Amino acid sequence: MAKLDRDNPLMEALLDKHVLLITGKGGVGKSTVAAAMARLASERGRRVLLLELESVSRVGPLFGLAAVGPQPQQAADNLWVACLQATDLLRFFAMQQLKIAALVNLALRNRAVDSFFRAVPAIKPILFLYQLWHTEVHHGPAGDRQWDLIVCDLPTSGFAAGMYAIPETLMSVFRFGPVGQYGQGMRQMLVDPRRTGLVLVSLPELLPVTETLELHEMLRARYQVETAAVVINGTMPQALKLGELQQAADKLTGTPHEPWLWAAELLQSRHDRGTQAGERLRQSLPGRVLELPYLLRRSLPLAAIDELAAALLREAP
Amino acid sequence: MSRGHTLQDLLQNGHLLVLCGSGGVGKTTTSAALALAAALAGRKVLVLTIDPARRLLQALGLDDRHMPVNTPLDVLPKQADQLKNWTGTGRLDAMMLDAELGAVAMVERLLPDPILRQRVLTNRIYRAFLPTLAASPDYIALELIANLHEQGHYDLLVLDTPPMHNAVDFLHAGGTLSSFLNERVLKWFAKVPMPGQKSRFSFLGSGASVAMSVLGRLFGQETLPDIAEFFSSFQHVLPRLQQRTEATDRLLRASSTGFVIVTAPGETPRREAAHLHAELREQSMPFAGFIVNRVLSVPAGFDCLELTDPKGHSLTQFLQTAGLSGHVAQALLLASQRLEHLAELDADQVLALRQLAGPLGFATVAAQRDEDLHTLPDLAEFGAALLSAQQDVVVP
Numbered sequence: 001m002a003k004l005d006r007d008n009p010l011m012e013a014l015l016d017k018h019v020l021l022i023t024g025k026g027g028v029g030k031s032t033v034a035a036a037m038a039r040l041a042s043e044r045g046r047r048v049l050l051l052e053l054e055s056v057s058r059v060g061p062l063f064g065l066a067a068v069g070p071q072p073q074q075a076a077d078n079l080w081v082a083c084l085q086a087t088d089l090l091r092f093f094a095m096q097q098l099k100i101a102a103l104v105n106l107a108l109r110n111r112a113v114d115s116f117f118r119a120v121p122a123i124k125p126i127l128f129l130y131q132l133w134h135t136e137v138h139h140g141p142a143g144d145r146q147w148d149l150i151v152c153d154l155p156t157s158g159f160a161a162g163m164y165a166i167p168e169t170l171m172s173v174f175r176f177g178p179v180g181q182y183g184q185g186m187r188q189m190l191v192d193p194r195r196t197g198l199v200l201v202s203l204p205e206l207l208p209v210t211e212t213l214e215l216h217e218m219l220r221a222r223y224q225v226e227t228a229a230v231v232i233n234g235t236m237p238q239a240l241k242l243g244e245l246q247q248a249a250d251k252l253t254g255t256p257h258e259p260w261l262w263a264a265e266l267l268q269s270r271h272d273r274g275t276q277a278g279e280r281l282r283q284s285l286p287g288r289v290l291e292l293p294y295l296l297r298r299s300l301p302l303a304a305i306d307e308l309a310a311a312l313l314r315e316a317p
Numbered sequence: 318m319s320r321g322h323t324l325q326d327l328l329q330n331g332h333l334l335v336l337c338g339s340g341g342v343g344k345t346t347t348s349a350a351l352a353l354a355a356a357l358a359g360r361k362v363l364v365l366t367i368d369p370a371r372r373l374l375q376a377l378g379l380d381d382r383h384m385p386v387n388t389p390l391d392v393l394p395k396q397a398d399q400l401k402n403w404t405g406t407g408r409l410d411a412m413m414l415d416a417e418l419g420a421v422a423m424v425e426r427l428l429p430d431p432i433l434r435q436r437v438l439t440n441r442i443y444r445a446f447l448p449t450l451a452a453s454p455d456y457i458a459l460e461l462i463a464n465l466h467e468q469g470h471y472d473l474l475v476l477d478t479p480p481m482h483n484a485v486d487f488l489h490a491g492g493t494l495s496s497f498l499n500e501r502v503l504k505w506f507a508k509v510p511m512p513g514q515k516s517r518f519s520f521l522g523s524g525a526s527v528a529m530s531v532l533g534r535l536f537g538q539e540t541l542p543d544i545a546e547f548f549s550s551f552q553h554v555l556p557r558l559q560q561r562t563e564a565t566d567r568l569l570r571a572s573s574t575g576f577v578i579v580t581a582p583g584e585t586p587r588r589e590a591a592h593l594h595a596e597l598r599e600q601s602m603p604f605a606g607f608i609v610n611r612v613l614s615v616p617a618g619f620d621c622l623e624l625t626d627p628k629g630h631s632l633t634q635f636l637q638t639a640g641l642s643g644h645v646a647q648a649l650l651l652a653s654q655r656l657e658h659l660a661e662l663d664a665d666q667v668l669a670l671r672q673l674a675g676p677l678g679f680a681t682v683a684a685q686r687d688e689d690l691h692t693l694p695d696l697a698e699f700g701a702a703l704l705s706a707q708q709d710v711v712v713p
Contacts (some may be wrong), residue, residue: 011584025341026339026340026341026342027339027340027341027342027585027586028341031585058585065669093532093535094535096417097535098531098534098535099536106527107527107531110527110528110531111528112527112528113527113531113532114526116528116544117550121455124323127449156340158479158699169445170445172440172444173444174441174536174537174538174540176539177536177538177539178536178537179536179537181539207691208391239648239649239651239652240645240648240649240652244644244645244648247641247642247645248641248645248649251639251641251642252636252639257635257636257639259616259617260649260650261649261655262615262616262638262656263652263653263655263656263657264648264649264652264653266656267652267656278639292703314551
């Protein structure tokens with residue numbers, strides 16, 4: 001792992017929170033970032049739970065786990081993984097309310113209840129937020145928290161935006177009941193920067209970065225949530241220094257060797273766009289930008305996750 | 318479409334094209350490009366898209382009003398290849414789905430009675446879930462597509478499926494809707510007494526009263542009237558909703574519908590594409606083919622160099638003969654080897670998808686581009702490239 005003396009203070013601050021919410025558009029590498037951050041925290045000796053909302057776990061296979069379900073499963077030292085589906089979330093919620101397993105089973109087998117939960121649209125983010133909040137506030141008999149850090153690999157930025165709307169809605173719609181109180185608790189957890197860190201994952205291109213900034217602005221304006229960090233995932237290394245690339249281009253253009261410029265030029269143009277995008281982000285969110293290098297391989301074994309975890313700790317350029 | 322149709326056939330004769338796949342594979346751009354190609358070929362096309370990138374929105378002339386907006390095609394350069402055969406009869410409309418507005422519009426369609434409608438729109442249960450609809454616009458998109466199809470204003474509808482982590486969820490939306498449409502359950506709820514009201518329905522037996530007591534304990538007793546009302550108002554829309562669900566299902570399975578799975582290199586998109594393909598087959602949905610975006614390919618002439626070194630020199634030496642310093646030649650070589658390796662991985666993946674598609678499905682490959690596509694001419698060019706790409710389709 002990376003040396004501890006020059007570690008990135010931004011990353012250190014993230015690892016001190018209770019909950020990290022990782023989100024971004026589809027395909028930007030949320031799961032990878034979530035896994036790398038969870039790995040990092042667990043190696044610091046913190047008890048970490050990584051939550052996925054998937055039908056099949058993406059992170060489990062990285063740690064050699066065949067099947068990951070709703071029960072936290074140990075993936076490495078200090079690191080547990082759980083993968084939640086709508087039915088798991090519903091069972092958890094029902095269990096907290098009804099307390100007795102037999103009653104929960106009876107309730108969930110009831111056709112009318114089942115039908116109700118199928119009918120209400122988008123109940124998943126509500127039940128997820130409930131379970132997350134409940135897990136975060138739950139203390140053991142000795143007053144200790146169950147987990148030091150819960151890392152959530154959220155589906156999409158649309159899901160995240162919908163999730164932030166939930167507490168207010170519950171509070172206004174169910175003003176006097178228990179559900180309204182849950183809404184209040186959820187809101188306190190989401191807006192407290194010591195407890196929760198929102199991490200937006202983006203790509204080293206201008207367009208994704210623009211959209212990331214729009215999401216950041218929207219969440220801030222509408223829900224008073226501050227983005228804790230933005231991760232630019234997949235920045236390209238330069239194959240050659242600029243002068244060298246120019247020299248190579250001068251010598252090879254028009255010769256049969258010209259195709260050999262292809263790779264270096266492709267990497268260079270990606271690198272340039274990534275640099276521009278990074279600058280744009282750093283202007284808007286100074287001190288809150290992390291970069292992850294593009295790994296020139298297509299599958300991500302555990303070694304690659306560790307490589308990325310180490311990169312997260314390096315001081316930003 | 319029925320088995321063994323090319324992308325051209327689909328755009329020419331199909332009525333519904335559903336593009337699905339995991340996030341970040343270029344699904345929205347591909348949908349827009351295919352819709353534009355069909356419009357340029359003379360058809361009246363609507364592309365329904367969800368959460369597109371802003372510059373793509375601008376290219377299509379879209380704003381977020383949740384209604385079809387015409388994309389003027391005459392801004393395309395007249396000399397463009399794609400326009401050569403344009404007769405001027407084609408039309409492209411684009412519409413961005415807004416889940417909240419869509420939900421309200423759906424309730425309006427299903428409940429023409431203003432008083433009943435108002436009851437639904439002010440119901441606490443309905444209001445509680447409305448803002449979270451953005452997280453799963455699948456119901457709304459399906460219902461909307463069926464509605465647009467019924468209206469018959471368009472020859473072809475192109476549906477860009479919602480950006481969900483698990484693209485398969487989309488296919489289950491219809492089923493979820495039908496399981497909710499359980500008349501008996503709705504009737505139970507309709508008869509539930511309001512709090513304080515003495516139950517006249519003890520004969521209802523355990524089902525409904527257990528349900529109400531459970532829901533009361535889950536959400537608080539004071540929410541029960543809202544829950545009961547939520548269901549009782551749905552009872553009024555039941556026949557129409559049922560008919561709509563059946564229509565949606567028929568439309569998705571029609572022989573003039575084609576599902577295209579959009580994917581890109583990488584482990585996750587590959588897994589999702591295979592999963593989606595299996596799911597389509599299992600549900601007997603009309604799979605048409607794969608479109609594989611962002612495939613890295615080695616430029617022409619690149620491989621030959623390896624063979625043309627006459628004296629068996631190492632490639633670094635070979636590049637040095639061109640006058641490059643050893644260090645620069647080494648760096649070029651390293652970069653090339655890395656990207657060549659990536660290109661090989663991509664080629665393997667494309668091959669695997671071609672095999673999966675079988676003899677009747679297509680697997681169209683689009684090369685990786687340096688820039689995002691965000692103007693109409695870009696989209697036109699991309700659509701033309703997709704149509705001219707080798708598709709390996711065998712029509713029986």
